[in-house]
Amino acid sequence: MEHAHLKSVAHVEIASAGLPKELLLSENGRYATYYAPFDFVNESAKVVICGITPGIQQATIAIKEAQEALEQGLPADEVLKRAKHSASFAGAMRRNLAEMMDLIGLQHWLSVDSCEDLFQTRQNLVHFTSALRNPVLDQGLNFSGGRAMISNSYLWGQIQTQLVEEIRSLPDDCVFITLGQGVDAVFEKLANGGVVERNRVLSGLPHASGANAERIAYFCQRKERGQLSNKTNADKLDAAREGLLSQITILSGEQNVPTSQKRETEEAAAQTPAPRVASTDFVTASHGEVKRIYAIGKVKGDPTLFTAKQDRSGRYVLNRKKSSPTTGNTTNQAENKVYAATLREAAELLESGDFLINLVTEKGVRALRSYTSVTIDFGH
Template structure:
């Protein structure tokens, strides 16, 4: 399925996309439903990839609405795809959390920009936004957050091994990947085992930037102390992940200076 196939619906619809139209349903597997939303655009020249789990309902609705507006204004299919993806990717509070996390680990220094906020404005050419599952998945009508595991269900595994694998091949061996959260890291380790990625390309260790993950994010950023954490947060795991991530970035920055 593609935006071309849905362009007539999007260009004429008055739907507010508070829910996803039945016409956009791609697959249904048990209580899992996958819908089309215009997240197809691939920035082939990107230096870094930010990869979430799957677009949520809010992001999908924004993408569909932006695509509709673009098509109504006379944009081409490709222009509508790009605008929709840039507008909706990691939209909402998640974007602010993500920028704070990326700046905290020093990614902006590696990319030679003053803040990773630039990746959503003036320096979009440096980044490819994507998700392990390109198209939005709902579980019983609610946002999918990684359970059941992405590699455990055929409809989800298909997205990983088709769409995400295709993006990795397009982006080439020099591109760096930042999986957001351990569930996405598992997917990249799977692709690494299949020979599509090298270990040094995967900069894993960040907590997922979702607002529901506020405590882990606060601890990672140093704004909440270990003593004040609830039992739901394991600081030892976060500390180890952060140490590995910072070591990888330090190596990359050293190689960049030498190169």
């Protein structure tokens, strides 16, 4: 812990702009790094939310909180913990983050009602950090990130020491949510170096700042494609949403499975031909609102999210299963279609074991026989 720097925080005065010169750690060309009390690491975290670097406003909030905690005579570790939590993704960013994380199903993986709990009653599950732990200013202004974080030796040096040190102190089964321009590239480079597992990096969420309101609204499906401005790339957001949903589903399937068992399962799967038919494998549909019916398949080798198909009238399309007399495999009897008006009705039909549901990707790829299980997503 930077206890020496923490003591200096108690005596600095916060100006209306910029950061106190007393907290300047180093300079290199256009960049200057200042100390702010962001040292706390939650070593029991299940999810790590990583931004670019604390901005001036965030640093100011943390410094003021630390000053108040020091005046109360709290231990250094508690001071750092309070300062970190008070300033990390404060204000509207927390609401935006919670909504996006709920949309991709992270709350189910964490076994909480909503990711809002991470900022309130379940702070023990989350660690907030930045690729550059201490505030880095670019010519006196907030640093906006970009590939300079991996190409500039001064910036990359900070990442290799402080961020890598944090990652190595965190649980092996936590996931990393990357936010901000260039943070994805940082984690890609760290993954290439074996510092993190690539499948545990959840990239693609729009940055949670208010400036991204339209992108966040579309990502969370509160805004239609036709209502978007030219500045928003709907295809990119659709792809990111699908990819993240797929990752969470895959991670959920791996949760609580011993590594040795997981390896045996993967080896067995590699040697066994993929089943031609679907078999339903899901929890009962008798409780809670049914929000979504989906499966994970592969398109061109990549995990892809398939969701329940609706016809033009908005009904969900199912096919009755029929056993083949020659092979014994279950086949789809296309002429015997069944339609469900709601997801609940579709879930109840699937529960009977007699039906397959038509599944598609947003690009229209059909998958009647390629999935091996169906997941029903319940609301709370």
